[in-house]
Amino acid sequence: MTGSSEAESPEGPGLHAKWKGVVDSLEAIIPIYEKGSSRISLFSDKAMREEVASFAVGGEKSTPVLDLGAGPGTLSRAVALAGGSPVLADASRKMLSRSPEFDRVQCVFESLPFRPGTFGAAVAGFSLRDAKDLETALTEIRHTVRSGGRFAFCDLGKPPSRVKAAMVGGYIRVAPPLIGFLTGGRAGLKFGSLHDTYKLVLDNRSLCLLLSKHFGEVRMTERQMGASIVVRCTA
Secondary structure, three states, X not given: OEOXXXXXXOOOOOOHHHHHHHHHHHHHOHHHHHHHHHHHOOOOHHHHHHHHHHHHXXXXXXXXXXXXXXXXXHHHHHHHHOOOEEEEEEOOHHHHOOOOOOEEEEOEOOEOOOXXXXXXXXXXXXXXXXXXXXXXXXXXXXHHEEEEEEEXXXXXXXXXXXXXXXXXXXXXXXXXXXXXXXXXXXXXXXXXXXXHHXXXXXXXXXXXXXXXXXXXXXXXXXXXXXXXXXXXXXX
16 A cells, blocks of 8 residues: 555645744754754664765765755764865754854755855755745755756655554654653653654655656665655756
8 A cells, every 4th residue: 555644735745834833843952953863763864964975975075065954064064074065054043053163054945045056966964854845945956056966865754655654653753752851851852843744744755756856866765664765866
């Protein structure tokens, strides 16, 4: 049996009305964001970010790379280690303040303040799912990446199988707030907002189809029953 475990939003893919609440929750867990997120991903996040950074830089040293939803700059540091030159973009000024070592721009995915083809690549680490309007966000991302450039991201995935999606959804409902609480006390309960985003994300197959509308080549690697994904796109 295939198909998403949740009804798709009539507004199209994205958080829409849930967006502000999710951003507020993320800001509330800034001190424990990295540690809690790593535990929730069962410590797979570091390797996934390294894969994304390696593909984005692609051996082109000093290539400008836009880090979308950069948060505290965890993925940007991986990009820099791979030889790229990251520019951080995030809607939250509080998040950006945690990464003083890089150039930073406060903005949303749906309105990126850059000229066409400014970047050789764009990346996102566990943040693309938080787009308010995913279709518009992807249009903007493609606009800022030069022809022949790359877009790569790692994120929470949703298996196309209803059974697997329900199993992953059960984990996402219970584990993040519990792990968050054990990591940082009551503030860590805000990790529970992850379930709100899971309910709204496209399943992995539908996500690939949407990405194919904007990028010429799309490759997805699924892990943990499809609950974790690494996606590589070429403009």
